[in-house]
Amino acid sequence: MANIKETSVIQENKSNAFAACPVTFVVERIGGYWKPIILFNLLTGTKRYHELRKSVPGITEKVLIQQLKQLEADHLVTRISKPVVPPYVTYELSSQGKALRPILLAMAEWAVGHGGEQSAQFEKQLADFPGEE
Amino acid sequence: MANIKETSVIQENKSNAFAACPVTFVVERIGGYWKPIILFNLLTGTKRYHELRKSVPGITEKVLIQQLKQLEADHLVTRISKPVVPPYVTYELSSQGKALRPILLAMAEWAVGHGGEQSAQFEKQLADFPGEE
DNA sequence: ACAAGTACTTACCCAATGGTATGTTCAACT
DNA sequence: AGTTGAACATACCATTGGGTAAGTACTTGT
Numbered sequence: 001m002a003n004i005k006e007t008s009v010i011q012e013n014k015s016n017a018f019a020a021c022p023v024t025f026v027v028e029r030i031g032g033y034w035k036p037i038i039l040f041n042l043l044t045g046t047k048r049y050h051e052l053r054k055s056v057p058g059i060t061e062k063v064l065i066q067q068l069k070q071l072e073a074d075h076l077v078t079r080i081s082k083p084v085v086p087p088y089v090t091y092e093l094s095s096q097g098k099a100l101r102p103i104l105l106a107m108a109e110w111a112v113g114h115g116g117e118q119s120a121q122f123e124k125q126l127a128d129f130p131g132e133e
Numbered sequence: 134m135a136n137i138k139e140t141s142v143i144q145e146n147k148s149n150a151f152a153a154c155p156v157t158f159v160v161e162r163i164g165g166y167w168k169p170i171i172l173f174n175l176l177t178g179t180k181r182y183h184e185l186r187k188s189v190p191g192i193t194e195k196v197l198i199q200q201l202k203q204l205e206a207d208h209l210v211t212r213i214s215k216p217v218v219p220p221y222v223t224y225e226l227s228s229q230g231k232a233l234r235p236i237l238l239a240m241a242e243w244a245v246g247h248g249g250e251q252s253a254q255f256e257k258q259l260a261d262f263p264g265e266e
Numbered sequence: 267a268c269a270a271g272t273a274c275t276t277a278c279c280c281a282a283t284g285g286t287a288t289g290t291t292c293a294a295c296t
Numbered sequence: 297a298g299t300t301g302a303a304c305a306t307a308c309c310a311t312t313g314g315g316t317a318a319g320t321a322c323t324t325g326t
Contacts, residue, residue, distance in 0.1 A: 010284060010311060014166060016191030022244030022255040023173045023237050024166075031169075032313080033147060033160060040156045049273055058149030063314060065274060085323045086272040096247050103239040104156050110236060111155030114229050122155040143281060143314055165283080182303055196284060198304060218292045219302040 029074045030100065034059060034067045039097065040104050042077065043130035046092040076100065101131045162207045163233065167192060167200045172230065173237050175210065176263035179225040209233065234264045 017024050030036055034056070041047065041055045053064055068091060071077040076097035082088040093100075108129060111122045150157050163169055167189070174180065174188045186197055201224060204210040209230035215221040226233075241262060244255045 008311065009286090013191035013193070013285085017166075017170055017189060021170050021173060022241040022248065022258055023169045025244040025248055025251065025255065026240040027166060027169050031164065031166060033150075033157075033164060034314095036156045036160050036164075037150055037154050040154060050271095056150060058146035060146070060315060061274075062276095062316090066314085081273090085321085086270090087274080087321090089273060099243055099246060103236060103243060106236040106239045107159040108155040110232055111158040113232060115155065115158055118158065122158065125155055141281060142316090146315085167284095183301095193285060194304075195286090195306095199284085214303090218294090219300090220291085220304080222303060 026103070029076060030071075030103075032067070034063060035071060036104065036107070038064070038067055038071065039076070039093070039100055040130075042091060042093045042097065043101060043104065045130075046080075046090045049089050049091070052091060071097070098131065105129055159236070162209060163204075163236075165200070167196060168204060169237065169240070171197070171200055171204065172209070172226070172233055173263075175224060175226045175230070176234060176237065178263075179223045182222050182224070185224060204230070231264065238262055 014028075030039060037056055038052070041052060047055070049064075052068075053059065053061065056064065068077060068079070072079050075094055078092050078094045078097075080090045080092070108122065108126045112119055112126050115122045147161075163172060170189055171185070174185060180188070182197075185201075186192065186194065189197065201210060201212070205212050208227055211225050211227045211230075213223045213225070241255065241259045245252055245259050248255045
């Protein structure tokens with residue numbers, strides 16, 4: 001988990017919700033704006049840092065690294081670093097991470113059905129939805 | 134959507150990501166800590182305000198109302214108010230909201246498989262997963 | 267010497283979400 | 297008159313998420 005003040009009321013309230021609900025268990029791990037799209041992009045397979053940065057429009061380096069660290073801490077993503085210079089680092093979904101695919105797929109399916117004017121675009125992406133069937 | 138400063142850089146960065154990804158389209162609507170658990174609780178059917186408040190441990194009134202307003206604005210939740218006193222208000226999933234069930238179910242399934250010591254508890258809740266099959 | 271490539275880190279500040287306390291409305295009840 | 301019930305609203309503050317700018321490390325190339 002991220003570095004959060006553990007004694008804050010906000011965290012306590014969230015802990016109460018957390019204990020009760022499988023949905024919240026997942027949201028604690030993949031929630032927020034950027035994690036789902038990062039995970040989605042990693043469904044296509046291993047990516048180097050700069051590949052990932054390019055495939056997630058609008059994300060800053062700081063936030064990308066931050067999110068990747070959190071995903072790694074939760075064992076959803078595996079970071080592999082070669083001992084070379086320039087640095088050579090790749091990120092890939094762990095087995096736990098890959099198991100998230102049905103969630104992301106369900107999301108994409110919902111987007112196709114309810115995306116309004118973007119549905120056609122989403123439908124194309126659904127046809128080529130990355131990762132194993 | 135919530136009342137957000139529309140010209141901020143944060144929003145602009147998120148807009149860039151938004152245009153590209155069905156997953157992000159969904160996260161824009163059900164993202165954050167509290168929305169998924171609220172939606173999950175509404176899967177069981179129509180609920181009055183105080184019922185909802187009780188079924189989401191740790192949420193403050195302010196946040197609950199705020200989140201419900203956002204969910205209503207995105208047409209995922211329907212709020213029905215009777216013209217009586219004391220006030221009598223119910224919330225239920227719209228058809229769009231009900232269509233989110235597979236996402237929440239996929240989450241619960243993932244939690245069962247990866248919830249560690251809580252998996253047994255989650256499995257019980259999965260067996261009784263609310264809403265239509 | 268300087269620039270480039272790669273993958274980060276840190277400091278400071280702003281944006282967004284969430285918490286606490288107080289208040290509103292109106293009818294019914296004590 | 298004061299209290300209760302139900303569903304909120306508002307003001308102000310706290311916490312968390314995100315952005316910008318500058319920097320780090322080390323090798324290689326110009």
